[in-house]
Amino acid sequence: MINNFGICELSLVPVRTEPSDKSELCTQLLFGDSYSVLEVSENGKWLKIRILFDDYIGWIDKIQHFEVSENQIELYLLQKHKFCLDDVALIDIENETSLIHLGSVLPFLNGFKGNIGNKKYIFEGDIANPLSGNKLEQNIQFLALRYINSPYLWGGKTRFGIDCSGFTQQVYKILGFNLQRDAYQQANQGVLIENILKSNIGDLLFFKNDANKIIHVGIYLGTNKIIHAHGKVRIDYIDDKGILNSETKKYSHHLTVIKRII
Numbered sequence: 001m002i003n004n005f006g007i008c009e010l011s012l013v014p015v016r017t018e019p020s021d022k023s024e025l026c027t028q029l030l031f032g033d034s035y036s037v038l039e040v041s042e043n044g045k046w047l048k049i050r051i052l053f054d055d056y057i058g059w060i061d062k063i064q065h066f067e068v069s070e071n072q073i074e075l076y077l078l079q080k081h082k083f084c085l086d087d088v089a090l091i092d093i094e095n096e097t098s099l100i101h102l103g104s105v106l107p108f109l110n111g112f113k114g115n116i117g118n119k120k121y122i123f124e125g126d127i128a129n130p131l132s133g134n135k136l137e138q139n140i141q142f143l144a145l146r147y148i149n150s151p152y153l154w155g156g157k158t159r160f161g162i163d164c165s166g167f168t169q170q171v172y173k174i175l176g177f178n179l180q181r182d183a184y185q186q187a188n189q190g191v192l193i194e195n196i197l198k199s200n201i202g203d204l205l206f207f208k209n210d211a212n213k214i215i216h217v218g219i220y221l222g223t224n225k226i227i228h229a230h231g232k233v234r235i236d237y238i239d240d241k242g243i244l245n246s247e248t249k250k251y252s253h254h255l256t257v258i259k260r261i262i
Helices: 070-078 136-146 164-175
Strands: 005-007 012-016 025-030 034-040 046-051 057-061 082-084 088-093 096-101 113-116 119-124 204-208 214-222 225-230 232-238 242-244 251-260
Touching: 005 070, 025 057, 034 070, 136 164, 136 214, 164 214, 164 225, 214 232, 214 251, 225 242
Parallel strands: none
Antiparallel strands: 005 034, 012 025, 012 057, 034 046, 046 057, 088 096, 088 119, 113 119, 204 214, 204 251, 214 225, 225 232, 232 242, 242 251
């Protein structure tokens, strides 16, 4: 019998659109992420989950599931958790060492010790408290630039591979804000900003394709610059028309919506 809830105890777990190793990666669980189990595949190998942070739904391999009780999840959801601030950091879980990624949740951390379910861990790295409050512009620039040159990976959420909306979600998560997973979902959040001249550092810039669908997002850095994941996390020029690639000198994306989250 599968428990209805879990917390990721591995550095990351791939979440797929269908219950198959051949299915595309749609997102990732990082260490400390919580989820509910919705369904078990017919062959018993896969679990359909809902990530509790953003309600995103996908499939994980059952062997990578770590069960926790509903009571533990209720306590988890009441906490204002801290995060890993290193690109990668060591964590010792019951005398077994693992590496975890920037932006990973550190559940029930007290000092450098915490627990996931019935397992205790020791964290060895830099710790970030949710950074919402004063100096948000400086903090968002600092966090966004931590991901610079990270390679693009569809469904990725780490310095070793990340997509455009995974990048914006992770940056804002460490700041203490909940963004949805995909760019078109994030475009429904926040306050609408009229044009780029009225944008502040940290505003989210959204871009459409020829079918008028939102397919890309980045973070405004001020002085007509945007940081976004396109091939890699990079800085380009932005105006009311869109992103002007700093290398090709051609527009790569067409601006459609600007939203302010902070």
